[in-house]
Amino acid sequence: MRALYTAATGMAAQELNVQVISNNIANLRTTGFKKQRAAFQDLIYDHVRRVGAQASDQGTILPVGVDIGGGVKTVGTPRLMTQGTLSMTGNDLDIAIRGEGFFKIQMPDGTFTYTRDGSFQMDAQGRLVNAQGNPVQPTITIPQNSTGITINAQGQVTVVLPGSSTPSNIGQIGLTRFINKAGLQPIGDNLFTETPASGPPQDGIANTDGYGDMQQSNLEQANVEVVSEISDLIAAQRAYEMNAKVISAADQMLQSTAALFR
Amino acid sequence: MENALLVGLSRQMVLERQMDVVANNVANVNTNGFKADKSLFEEYLRTGAHEDNFVSSDRAVSYVLDRGTFKDFAQGPTEQTKNPLDLAIDGDGFLVVQTAAGERYTRDGGLQINNQGQLVTAAGDPVIGTSGPIVFQPTDHDISIAADGNITVLEGLNRIDSVRGKLRVVNFADAQKLLKDGSNLYSAGTAAAQPDTVSKIRQGFIEKSNVNSVTEMSRMIEVTRTYTQIATLLQQQSDLHKSAIEKLADVPA
Numbered sequence: 001m002r003a004l005y006t007a008a009t010g011m012a013a014q015e016l017n018v019q020v021i022s023n024n025i026a027n028l029r030t031t032g033f034k035k036q037r038a039a040f041q042d043l044i045y046d047h048v049r050r051v052g053a054q055a056s057d058q059g060t061i062l063p064v065g066v067d068i069g070g071g072v073k074t075v076g077t078p079r080l081m082t083q084g085t086l087s088m089t090g091n092d093l094d095i096a097i098r099g100e101g102f103f104k105i106q107m108p109d110g111t112f113t114y115t116r117d118g119s120f121q122m123d124a125q126g127r128l129v130n131a132q133g134n135p136v137q138p139t140i141t142i143p144q145n146s147t148g149i150t151i152n153a154q155g156q157v158t159v160v161l162p163g164s165s166t167p168s169n170i171g172q173i174g175l176t177r178f179i180n181k182a183g184l185q186p187i188g189d190n191l192f193t194e195t196p197a198s199g200p201p202q203d204g205i206a207n208t209d210g211y212g213d214m215q216q217s218n219l220e221q222a223n224v225e226v227v228s229e230i231s232d233l234i235a236a237q238r239a240y241e242m243n244a245k246v247i248s249a250a251d252q253m254l255q256s257t258a259a260l261f262r
Numbered sequence: 263m264e265n266a267l268l269v270g271l272s273r274q275m276v277l278e279r280q281m282d283v284v285a286n287n288v289a290n291v292n293t294n295g296f297k298a299d300k301s302l303f304e305e306y307l308r309t310g311a312h313e314d315n316f317v318s319s320d321r322a323v324s325y326v327l328d329r330g331t332f333k334d335f336a337q338g339p340t341e342q343t344k345n346p347l348d349l350a351i352d353g354d355g356f357l358v359v360q361t362a363a364g365e366r367y368t369r370d371g372g373l374q375i376n377n378q379g380q381l382v383t384a385a386g387d388p389v390i391g392t393s394g395p396i397v398f399q400p401t402d403h404d405i406s407i408a409a410d411g412n413i414t415v416l417e418g419l420n421r422i423d424s425v426r427g428k429l430r431v432v433n434f435a436d437a438q439k440l441l442k443d444g445s446n447l448y449s450a451g452t453a454a455a456q457p458d459t460v461s462k463i464r465q466g467f468i469e470k471s472n473v474n475s476v477t478e479m480s481r482m483i484e485v486t487r488t489y490t491q492i493a494t495l496l497q498q499q500s501d502l503h504k505s506a507i508e509k510l511a512d513v514p515a
Contacts, residue, residue, distance in 0.1 A: 003285035010289030052452035064330030069286030199377035210401035256493035
């Protein structure tokens with residue numbers, strides 16, 4: 001009985017759906033988090049009677065056929081790269097990106113990763129680093145005892161050096177764009193890496209050429225909307241239950257057939 | 263002779279197939295752009311064995327046959343996602359997708375951009391515009407898709423929209439002739455695609471599956487109950503034979 005296996009694909013798909021939704025909800029308060037959703041497609045069809053087949057010598061054709069589908073498959077869990085809302089933190093080293101682009105982070109092994117999470121810190125050498133202590137590219141080193149750190153919309157960092165009254169420019173934080181930002185691979189810690197699907201990174205400067213601008217003392221919230229997640233969760237749970245019901249109904253049919261044989 | 267058994271069997275086989283259709287609908291209750299299948303039945307008459315000694319003529323035996331499954335092309339509910347690359351088609355139109363096997367059609371508007379900047383489906387097949395694939399430039403942002411399928415972007419620091427193409431939306435005079443290919447795609451079969459100027463594209467929305475779970479569940483109950491009833495009928499028929507054989511063949515000693 002095909003219905004059993006068809007419903008099983010439905011249950012597996014909805015289980016994955018709940019998994020994706022729960023990850024979105026778990027990251028509701030994760031800075032720079034971009035929500036995912038499960039995308040489903042129907043499986044291959046068995047054309048038992050093909051529509052459009054000739055039904056007679058006169059050339060009449062079947063207006064409808066018998067098509068039996070085999071269930072559902074998950075085609076991907078694309079990430080929705082929409083803008084999250086900005087929230088004011090008052091912290092000098094928090095930066096939010098408004099628009100396109102990612103911060104570029106250098107990992108300990110020399111490779112680069114990309115993030116929307118702009119909650120930066122200063123390390124022992126005065127470098128601007130992310131929460132894991134990896135430096136932001138290009139490396140910005142804030143001189144000791146300097147005050148008044150200002151980061152403008154283009155990412156230029158200015159500080160007031162000790163003994164000086166005018167601010168001086170100490171570097172510029174860059175942004176990186178990808179033609180297909182949804183194709184980046186998440187590696188945890190709010191970081192993404194480049195993949196063949198994302199296209200090569202294009203380094204640039206904030207507020208130019210379609211790059212977003214930087215907002216100091218702000219953080220980008222996750223773009224997860226609780227209301228839509230909860231309604232998706234309800235829909236997924238009910239769909240799971242209904243698929244389970246189909247399995248028990250198919251089982252019941254098989255049972256009554258088996259009971260014929262005594 | 264065994265007509266009751268065979269008629270019952272024909273019904274059970276048809277019910278089993280209907281159950282498969284229901285199961286596929288339920289499995290795709292969360293598949294974007296999915297269109298439900300419905301089963302059609304017809305009576306299949308067959309003259310049985312003749313017995314000319316009766317006053318009235320023999321009646322033909324009536325079997326049941328599933329004539330077809332038709333696709334319910336009713337509009338599915340739309341959900342707002344606010345994702346600029348999600349689009350729902352309001353009307354009978356289909357998006358045109360270029361696959362390795364040729365042109366295919368879809369109602370699933372959850373689109374993506376690939377590494378060459380092309381507009382593609384979730385499976386990676388390019389979505390075709392009126393003049394070939396729709397390609398975005400690296401500096402494009404703020405993609406806007408108009409109701410007529412016109413795609414515009416802001417390029418770099420420009421404040422004026424640049425056109426990136428127009429989605430090709432087609433419809434079919436006889437959409438029932440479309441063949442479901444799986445992967446949310448339809449192939450044209452014997453149907454002819456014609457440009458659709460009536461359908462409206464809604465950006466930031468997605469069309470959900472049009473499977474009505476209440477209908478599917480009640481149909482499922484109906485199928486199982488009927489199937490069980492037929493099984494009981496077959497059982498009774500078989501018991502009848504059994505007792506007939508036992509009683510009639512019982513040769514008194």
